[in-house]
Amino acid sequence: QVQLVESGGGLVQPGGALRLSxxxxxxxxxxxxxxxxxYRQAPGMQRELVASISYFSGxxxxxxxxxxxxxxxxxxxxxxxxxxxxxxxEDTAVYYCARWSGPTYIGSPAYWGQxxxxxxxx
Numbered sequence: 001q002v003q004l005v006e007s008g009g010g011l012v013q014p015g016g017a018l019r020l021s022x023x024x025x026x027x028x029x030x031x032x033x034x035x036x037x038x039y040r041q042a043p044g045m046q047r048e049l050v051a052s053i054s055y056f057s058g059x060x061x062x063x064x065x066x067x068x069x070x071x072x073x074x075x076x077x078x079x080x081x082x083x084x085x086x087x088x089x090e091d092t093a094v095y096y097c098a099r100w101s102g103p104t105y106i107g108s109p110a111y112w113g114q115x116x117x118x119x120x121x122x
Contacts, residue, residue, distance in 0.1 A: 002026040002111045004097045009116030012087055016120070020082040022097030022113055032075035035100040037109065038082045040093035040118075047096070051082060055103030064090075087120045094118075 008020040020038065024031035037052030051061045051071035059071055070083040080097065094117050098109035 002030050002099060004099060004111055004113035006095065006097045006113045006116040009095060009118045011119045011121065013122050014087060014089060014120055016087050017083070017085045018087065018118060020084065020095055020097075020116060020118075022080045022082075024078040024080075024099060031073070031078040031080065031099065033103060035103055035105040036071075036073060036080040037098045037100070037105055038071065038080075039096045039098055039109075040091075041096070041115075042090075042093040045093075049105075050095070052105035053080065054105060058104075060105065084118070087118075089120045092118060092120050 003025045004022055006022045012018050033055055035054045038050045039047050040050050041047040050065055051069055053059050053071045053073055068086045073080045094115040096115045097113035099111040101110040
């Protein structure tokens with residue numbers, strides 16, 4: 001079993017920045033051999049993929065965050081991060097860390113974190 005725990009959410013003003021962190025734990029190789037990513041869900045909206053990073057460190061971003069968000073990973077620490085710059089009110093959501101069951105972000109993730117709230121407001 002794999003556990004994912006997010007941190008780093010909070011309240012920030014428009015134009016500000018936050019860095020989300022996610023640490024994976026469990027038995028065996030819990031993160032380094034797998035694709036990881038971040039989803040978000042705003043009230044009344046469907047959960048959407050924000051950014052993902054493969055085992056090969058290939059990345060993919062939602063159009064709405066390209067140029068503002070950066071996903072990166074530290075395999076030695078079993079961690080994945082989401083650096084969010086130039087935040088907008090529409091970025092307000094619960095952000096979830098996710099891990100796929102293979103090295104690429106194909107299909108749905110196999111594991112989810114509990115989520116961390118990000119609120120962008122003046």
